[in-house]
Amino acid sequence: MNGGDGASSYARNSSYQRGAIEAAEALLRNEINARLDITNHSFSSFTIADFGCSSGPNTVIAVDIIIQALYHKFTSSLPNTTTPQFQVFFNDVSHTDFNALFALLPPQRPYFVAGVPGSFYGNLFPKAHLNLAYSSCALCWLSDLPSELTDTSSPAYNRGRIHYTGASAEVAQAYSSQYKKDIKLFLHARSQELAENGLMALIVPGVPDGFLDCQEASTGSEFDLLGSCLMDMAKEGIIEEEEVNSFNLPIYYTTPKELEDIIRSNGELKIDKMETLGSMDAQDTMPDLESRVLYLRAVLEGLVRTHFGHQILDDLFDRYALKLAHSSFILQPQTHKSIMIFALLSRCHDI
Secondary structure, eight states, X not given: OOOSSSTTOTTTSOHHXXXXXXXXHHHHHHHHHHHOOOTTXXXXXXXXXXXXXXXXXXXXXXXXXXXXXXXHHHHHHOTTSOOOEEEEEEEEOTTSOHHHHHHHSOSSOSSEEEEEESXXXXXXXXXXXXXXXXXXXOTTBOSSOXXXXXXXXXXXXXXXXXXXXXXXXXXXXXXXXXXXXXXXXXXXXXXXXXXEEEEEEEEEEEOOTTOOTTSOOHHHHHHHHHHHHHHHHHHTTSSOHHHHHTOOOOBOOBOHHXXXXXXXXXXXXXXXEEEEEEEOOHHHHSOSHHHHHHHHHHHHHHHHHHHHOGGGHHHXXXXXXXXXXXXXXXXXXXXXXXXXXXXXXXEOTTO
């Protein structure tokens, strides 16, 4: 994600992700109050981790919700006991702008803070260290791209495209297989790090059950549109076509059924609650063309810069804006098929 607080930064262009946190707020508060077991336990401190925190204000909003819910839980359930000190760990990949995130933290806050850089597809904390794990809008990012996407001899060679939307079934299957591997790694690591009676709350971007990978919808069609801009630039000789063929976005949108199957097959964490938050209306959080362009640029600019260089960025997103302006299908709320999946997990007792 773009760091800092500039015009194309994630901090200023993540209102859609904030909408997901707000949609899950009541569920998060209720589930912490109903399911967190603090009886017969002595807490001098209570540890919380946000996996995939990024660098904008959404993380601070989410942590405030969690801390408020925990404070209510402790004061209402154990009124004669001292409320524990809260330690919050912010995790994301090492090139995340942690400085920008820390600058957003209120100076007077009821919790201690530490940054934990590294991939959440591996272990980041000691065994049984976390009382509550949380992740929002991060588990759509793959740890790596399937190698067959750039293998010219593979049926999953994704020539001329940068995503699985509109691509062959083999491309979609390659993405799906990588996603399953990654989520199993994520679940295994968290099952080791969660303390006994710990909880993990996830908000996962997805698409509805029965949604076909090849169906056109704004969830992936915006990626498809950006890919077409890159191909136009290749045809004009600005970049090489091979550069486009070797560029794929490491993003996958699961369905509720697929995610549920992965969690159940993993067997180390059990599902306490799982439901769809509903269709996320992009029109509410990104009401105009400029906000839609800046949203995508904030998310993808770093990937584009690393692969193609910074020289093409303005040209690419200017072309994207022009195409988006003439793509009424993508801008229509009824064609936006993305959803957010809320899942509350806890450790299985026999692990």
